[in-house]
Amino acid sequence: MSPQDSRTRVRHEIRTLLNHIVGYADILLEDASGSGESELEAVFGDLRGKALALREPLLRFFANPGEGAPSERDREALKRQIYGFLYDAIAQIQAAKRACQSEDYSRYLADLQKILEASNRTAELFESALSRALDAEDPSEKTSSGIEEAEDPSRLTGSILVVDDDAFNRELLTRHLERQGHRVRQASDGAEALSALERSPFDLVLLDVMMPGMNGYQFLERLKSRPRLRDTHVIVISALEESGSVARCLRLGAEDYLPREFDPVVLRARIESCLERNRLRARERLSLQALAAAQRQLADELRRAAEYVRSLLPRKVRWRELRTDWIFLPSRDLGGDAFGYTRLEDGRIALYLLDVSGHGIEAALLSVSILNRIHSLPRSEPGLWDPGRILSDLNASYRQEDQNNLFFSAWFGLWDPPTRVLRYAGAGAPPAVLAVPGTPLKTLESQGPAVGIEDSPTFPCSETEIPRNSVLYLFSDGIYEIRREDGRILGLPDFLAILGELCLRSGQAGVESVVDAVRAACGRTLFEDDISLAGFYFDA
Known part of the structure; x- marks a missing residue:
């Protein structure tokens, strides 16, 4: 297949997937609007908007030369933009699923699962296209997963396990699948199915719910609890059509849920979708063999990404x-620290710093997403910028389990110049430090937990007056988690002592001088963690 044909095929698949996402989001919007559920209507509308925002950059990224294809320089910036949109869209879908967990809203979960599948498929397709490079020849017709491509690339065959206690149902479905070219095995209950999966892997399981012994729900729970088997695709086919049964299967990890009187065309489409994802994963595994030769290119891309993060x-x-x-x-090419300050339309000034757990690409991507979220808040609505409110909103949007177990600490303040009152709250962050000429340092402690760990935490706000000619310092914990020459950690108390001495000598210590003093005290030039130190010099 020529490079141009490859790009055209990818554009077609991406356009189809995005149309699915927007179409299902439209259905959800209409249902929520008709039911008077305004909060869900806003969530679904935001989801639809994020899908529409993805369309133009994704299609432009895969445009053919002479048809609007980006330059190499623009291609890198466009790639970073697409990653940001994809992470935001998937985070919004997860937020929508959490909003619909109650029984009253469970009817929306099936469509949300379809949207999530299409979004993950879009991300996988984008990643796969990047890893195999559209200018390269197509991989072998037979992948390491055992999935074989027919002459028609849209027709895939694989190994399927049919699990049903009714022998007639098993036989009927087996014959139907074998006519399509699939290799089929049968199991009469969940326990037999697990034994079969332990002996040899299958690309897909077609599962009944109501079975004696281990039923379909129990099978899903045990399958997803086993690391070696949890990625196995499962489609439930059952006579049970109650929304509660559908929602329960989806929550337990099933890919889809079809009624017993299913449309064969629909089942075939679902099976081929699962096999296509397996095929892409197999190709990704094969592409890992080329990683050694790509190290220099990767290092260059990381450098460019670090420049982009710094530009924010x-x-x-x-x-x-x-x-x-x-x-x-x-601490590396990419870091998880971020900070900023924003003047609102009413004159108040927001001051904030956050520190994502871990280092490298994942931490940097999450910090970029959070910064973009904060920057998107309207400056004309000060209520949205209240420290406690904004930390609660971030906690609802960035759950640890949805961010590959990443969480982040944050300190957020809102200063009113006429009254000189600073309102602030924190989320597992080091205290801000207020240096007032002629007085000891004042630490602005906070009580909230790190963002993303607890379900519904509170972030208490405090207030303090900012005297004239004061300095407020915000910093990440990396500045004091540095080892001395004897191996001991500097620690927060000793860092505050260094900062206090500098402020006593110079009145308003500059951030460069603070970092130099820490290095001198520890006998080191390099820090082990990301370092962010922001100084706000009032009336200077």
């Missing part, structure tokens, strides 16, 4: 009320 950090400003200064030192 704010300009150093000098306003009438204050000036800002900061230093950012990622």
Whole structure:
């Protein structure tokens, strides 16, 4: 297949998937609107908007030369934009699924699962296209998973396990599948099916729910609890059509749920969708063999990504009320620290710093997504910028289990220049430090947990007055989690002592001088963690 044909095929598949996402989102919007469920209507509308935002950059990325294809430089920026949109869209789908967990809203879960499948398929297709490079020849017709491609690339065959206690149902479905070219095995209950899967892998399981012994629900629970088997695709085919049974199977990890009187065309489409995902995963495994030769290219891309992350950090400003200064030192090419400051339309100024757990690409992508979320808040609505409110909203959107077990700490303040009152709250973050000339340092402690760990935490707000000529320091824990020459960690108390001494000597210590003093005290030039230190110099 020529490179141009490859791009055209990818564009067609992506356009189809995005149409599915938008179409299902439209259905959900109509249902929520007709039922008067305004909160869900807003969630579904936001989901539809994120899918529409993905369409133009994705199709432009795979455009053929002479048809609007981006330059190599624009291609890198476009790739980062697409990754950001994909992460935001999948996060929004997860948020929508959580909003529909109650029994009253469970009717929406099936369509949301379809949207999630289409979104994950879009991400997999994009990743796969990047890994195999559209200019390369197509891989072998036989993949390592055992899935074989027929002459028609849309027709895939694989190994399927049919699980049903009714022998007639098993036989009918087996004959139907074998006529399509699939290799089929049968099991009469969940226990027999698990034994068969332990002996040899299958590409797909077609599962009945109501069976003696181990029923379909129990089978799903045990299958998904076993690391070696949890990625096995499962489609439930059952006479039970109650929404509760459908929702339960989807929550337990089933790919889809079809009634016993299914349309064969629909079942074939579902099976081919699962096999296509397996085929892509197999090709991705094969592509890992080329990683050694791609290390230099990867390092260059990481450098460019680090430059992009740094470009999102704010300009150093000098306003009438204050000036800002900061230093950012990622521990690797990419870091998970981020910070910023925003002037609202009513004159108040938001000050914030966050620190994503871990390092590298995942932490950086999550920090970019959070920054974009904060930057998108309307400056004309100060209520949305309340420290406790914004931390609660972020906690609802960035759950640890939806972010590959990543979480983040954050400190958020909102300063009102006329009253000089700073309202603030924190989420597992180090305290901000207020340096007032002629007085000891004041730490602005906070009580909230890190964002993404607890389901419904509270983030208590506190207030303090900012005297004239004061300095407020925000920092990540990397600045004091540095080892001394004797191997001991510097620690927060000793860091505050260093900062206090500098402020006592110079009145308003610059951020560069603070970092230099920490290095001198520890006898080191390199930090082990990401370093962010922001200084806000009031009336300077």
